[in-house]
Amino acid sequence: MAAGLVISAPASGVGKTTLTLALARAWRHRGLNVQCFKSGPDYIDPAFHAAATGRASVNVDSWAMDRATIAHLVSRGVDADVVLAEGSMGLFDGVAARGVSGTGATADIAEMLGWPVLLVIDPSGQAQTAAAIAAGLRDYRPGVRLMGVVLNRVASPRHEDLVRRALNDAGIAVFGALPRHAEISLPKRHLGLVQAEEQAEIGALIDEAARFVAEHVDLDTVLHSAAAWSPEPAVNRLNVTPPGQRIALARDAAFSFVYPHMLEAWRAAGAEILSFSPLADEAPDASADVCWLPGGYPELHAGKIAANARFRDGLRAFAVTRPVHGECGGYMVLGTGLTDADGVRHGMMGLLGLETSFAKRRMHLGYRLAELAAPMPGHRPGARLRGHEFHYSTILAQPDTALAVVHDATGAVIAETGSRRGQATGTFFHLIAEDR
Template sequence: MSLPPGLLISAPASGTGKTTLMLGLLRALTRAGAQVQPFKSGPDYIDPGFHGAACGRASVNLDSWAMRPGLLHRLIAACDGADLALAEGSMGLFDGVACPGESGTGASADIAALTGWPVVLVLDVSGQAQSAAAVARGFAAMRPDVALAGVVLNRVASPRHEALVRAGMQAAGIEVLGALPRLASIEMPNRHLGLVQAEEHAALDDILNAAADFIAQNMDLPRIIAAARPTGITAPNATRTAPPPGQRVALARDAAFSFVYPHLLESWRAAGAEILPFSPLADQAPDGSADACWLPGGYPELHAGRLAAATRFRAGLQDFARTRPVHGECGGYMAMGTALIDKDGARHEMAGLLGLVTSFAKRKMHLGYRLARLHSALPGHAPGSRLRGHEFHYSTILDQPDAPLAEVTDANGAAVPETGSRRGNATGTFFHMIAEAT
């Protein structure tokens, strides 16, 4: 096994420019002939899709709160054979939860410490000059096990502004790896859950090329590559893979149901399971030869009318659930319910496997890590199993008459009312599973 050196792109806070730098570097380095393996720190379905589009290699999620060290090591080994590993952090570098999980608090700094990858810190320097060096110096000193490769100055207003910020960095002993002027044309479009999915963006390739041009013009790419350090694991530790829901798994997969972590699908396949995709939006029913059905999260609220009109899908799912298990996560859970009310207040009938009624007419954010102890089995996991995952949606529960599926708490141990539910062979949760808990 030959693991390449790596870097982690992070920042003091969200909205500072991490994603623009990450995508620009991925595309620019790939165009230059490098094989770059992307990673994403934390629970995120959207950014990895853009990473893959930028460089042609599937991005891998790394999560220190939800994943055991052995699983993290196995996933980091995805960079085997690449020239460079490049990870994008989430939120601020040291932002995580108060109570550690399997391998840390979920902070991007945990991944930097585990791998030995130095941090490229993106600083929004608008509205400040030499004072930015104090921020950088504080980040450099915060954790002895996390190294700072240098900073990228973002949203620089003028050459004079850049010179002042650089002077402050030089006095503080902080290396400046690049300076990026304001450029709104390559900012990614947003949706209520974050970035629009990569496959939905018609002009994505043009945006990625523009980002690459922008980064190549304003940064010294050889210096970036030289700042990388060896990956601190030599081989993946042995770790139990996640058990599959069944031997043959019907998996909903289209624009409404796309949020499933690749490492889970890999684990299912490694255990010998066969995955049989189908599209509810194309009015397809789950494969009749499957022995379990899984509906991932996504954006069912954007396609509620089509799902309500997909009579073959709904009838097929109902027939499947009479004899075999069906499980849904978040959007899949909503689609298994009785009805979904969209943002305009229109009611759409769903599959009716569960009594759940959800509404987007009154939005309320539900966000955070989740630890669940199952009261009843869900496909692949026995009663009493403990699962780690995360919840991120804006729907409100209007009715949930079925038995609770699990006892669910947040990362601090506080009870969460979204317990999931079960009825017959149907189960569903609002949290997305990441891994089994110890």
């Protein structure tokens, strides 16, 4: 029997990830087995969870996944002592139109799993108003239970006292208060946090966060306030068809955004993943029957990617006879050219005619529902794919045949259709699940 809880907040940037990592590591230091999950489509946080717990973390998403799929994914916590689901954005923030089992809000996952919410509140610039916000979140939606709050970045003992008194008057438990502590801030980049594998000091940073949180938060009371939970028997409902039997997968600092549950589903279906590094000028394995280029940060490495002849020539030769697919950054690399933030154009692989630029940043963000007009690796024409798009590039040209009709979460048609030419296909969205 595990203790299950959800860590959420009124908004982004309040400290959910730091508190999640700190609690996970602190409980792990006490000898407990901790399993983390990420609510929503963020593909960076699960790697931090794994660094904190030593166990793989996966995304659970109510817009893209049905309840059976979510139940299957969380069942990996069956042998854990503590199970934490880190939320995204604010507790009730999702899209306007319901998806497969919800709107993508963290509250959907909390209600679905029956786990109470530990709320992180940053009372900077306020005092008693913090209690009003917490009380509003507590009462907003029946079925979502607030277990209490942790205050983050309190300015002084007097400030803490004011907020604590107000929360106490509102009947809301305070499990701890964290003073400002710059040493545990996680570095950020334009798509969110700098990735865990890029930070050599990540273990020490999480250890310091755990020490700091253990000093200021009542870990025992938090644990005892969580829900007793044991997963129901779950049938594998991922229904993911691997793109091939032997998959050449680009994996390095430029190609790192791939959902862990997708890789696990490919392996569970019997596929073999053959990783290679374009940044190390490696070509896809010649024995593979498909090549997959995930998203990441190719714009930060565009010059090197363009100069790596072994990768370029090997990929082009591969694409003559076998399918190659790219997601987001991988799609951009399959294109003709990529202009970086300094306005310098770098020639890319030329397997597609896509031309993109980061010189004028434009954010593309949101869920995507795509109906395939043509096959892509692992999926037939007519398949309905659910995914998420997040990047700052501008399309200068997308001349090839459209791969899909793509809608956002409101049903509006969008221009980022993906494209296909010969054996090459690409999408701007990262695949999460297929409708079945």
